[in-house]
Amino acid sequence: MRTQINVKYIDHPEIEEADSILRSCVHCGFCNATCPTYQELGDERDGPRGRIYLVKQLLETGNVSEKTQTHLDRCLTCRSCETTCPSGVKYGRLAEIGRGIMEEQLERPLQQKLLRWLIRKVLPYAHRFGFLLRLGQSVRPILPSSLKATVPTRQNKLPMPIQQHSRQMLVLAGCAQPSATPNTNIIAARVLDKLGISLFTAPKAGCCGAVSYHMSAHEEGLAFMRRNIDAWWPYIESGVEAIVISASGCGSMVKDYGEKLQYDPAYATKAKRVSELTRDLGEILVKEDLSRLQLQDKGRKTAVHCPCSLQHAQQLGGLVERILQQAGVELTPTKDKHLCCGSAGTYSILQPKLSQQLLTNKLADLTIGYPEQIVTANIGCQLHLSSRSSVPVKHWIELLDPQ
Structure with a gap:
């Protein structure tokens, strides 16, 4: 694709990268075949190829309209198009750059600005989110059914195992997970403990930065990333083996820290x-001898939902299935595995209508084999699916809990 970048962007630090991505697109349209929003809406501008043209138009003319904003906002950034693209176009990165420039140039309506600001000031902060979640859980019995479904029931927190192994790994606690599903990382620690690995958190680490960055508050997102790097760096220098992420959405962001901070001379190398060093939890377990877990209960018939952040961003599709099959779990068939469930970080809040339609589709695809439970690898997907699923939805590591 030929481009002629507007002179006003020549000094933008990411413009050379954006130009290179645009030029790699041969506008074949294969991406539209696997784009959830294009499949739902049938509008070229709501598919990757159309959005690439919209970003190209922005960077060439220097102008952006509300229509452009609407179509870019509807993008899930699921990156299914990247898995499909024969030319290796880094669409997700282009969308981030385009949205960032768009956000600087086009003022949003007050209601949108307020909602986006509230999300950024609550969700990335575990204590703030936890307080509001506990408040919601306390009044859950009297909430209307539509609201009740969005508030997860409170879990009794399990004890953390006492770990004293020579193999040491960090784990990211995250934002929503410590309050909404506090046992995910505890069970992960139990499993790894049985395999001779100690798992621990860095107290000063927090949000991975995805919430802010994906909402085009790039500097805010980068600040979260720098804070995590500072929190982890002493452990890295002492020889920690890996940084384990049990939420694939966070994992895909942390694996991109090097890309996001490549223009920061103080942090690029770190x-x-x-x-x-970052690994999805599944990348650790797939290399271990799971027979050492001595599981007594293989669980019930299980459908696996592979989050977009795991299969498209991290290119680890099928990993969870391999681990569970190795452990002896009976998996049921599913279809259209490449399509997003509609959670997509904050998408379910910002684009509720489209999100709910995608959720309807995904639940239908996951239950064709009549599973007794659904497992996934991302907290956002887990909560989103749970809000309307007729069977329990868990993190897949729960099936491997040796206790």
């Missing part, structure tokens, strides 16, 4: 090292 960020690259952090990304190199």
Whole structure:
């Protein structure tokens, strides 16, 4: 694709990268075939190829309209198009750059600005989110059914195992997970403890930065990333083996720290090292001897939902299925595995109508084999699916709990 970048962007630090991505697109349209929003809406501008043209138009003319904003906002950034693209177009990165420039140039309506500001000031902060979640849980019995479904029931927190192994790994606690599903990382620690690995958190680490960055508050997102790097760096210098992420959405962001901070001279090298050390929980377990877990209960018939952040962003589709099959769990068939469930970080809040339609589709696809439970690898997907699923939805690590 030929481009002629507007002179006003020549000094933008990311413009050369954006131009390179645009030029790699041969506008074949294969991406539209696997784009959830294009499949739902049938509008070229709501597919990757159309959105690439919209970003190209923005960077060439220097102008952006509300229509452009609408179509870019509807993008899930699921990156299914990247898995499909024969030319290797880094669409997700282009969308981030385009949205960031768009956000600087086009003022949003007050209601949108307020909602986006509230999300950014609550969700990335575990204590703030936890307080509001506990408040919602306390009044859950009297909430209307539509609201009640969005508030997860409170879980009794399990004890953390006492770990004293030579193999040491960090784990990211995250934002929503410590309050909404506090046992996910505890069970992960139990499993790894049985395999001779100690799992622990860095107290000063927090949100991975995805919430802010994906809402085009790039500097805010980068600040979260720098804070995590500072929190992890002493452990990295002492020889920690890996940074384990049990939420695939966070994992895909932390694996991109090197890319996001490549223009920061103070953090570029450290960020690259952090990304190199980052592993999804499944990447750790797939290399271990799971027979050592001695599971007594293989569980019930299970459908696996593979989050977009795991299969498209991290290119680890099928990983969870392999681990569970190795452990002896009976998996049921599903279809259209490449399509998003509609959670997509804050998408379910900002685009509720489209999100709910995608959720309807996904639940239908996951239950064709009549599973007794659904498992996934991302807290956002887990909560979103749970809001309307007729069967329990869990993190897949729960099936491997040796206790």
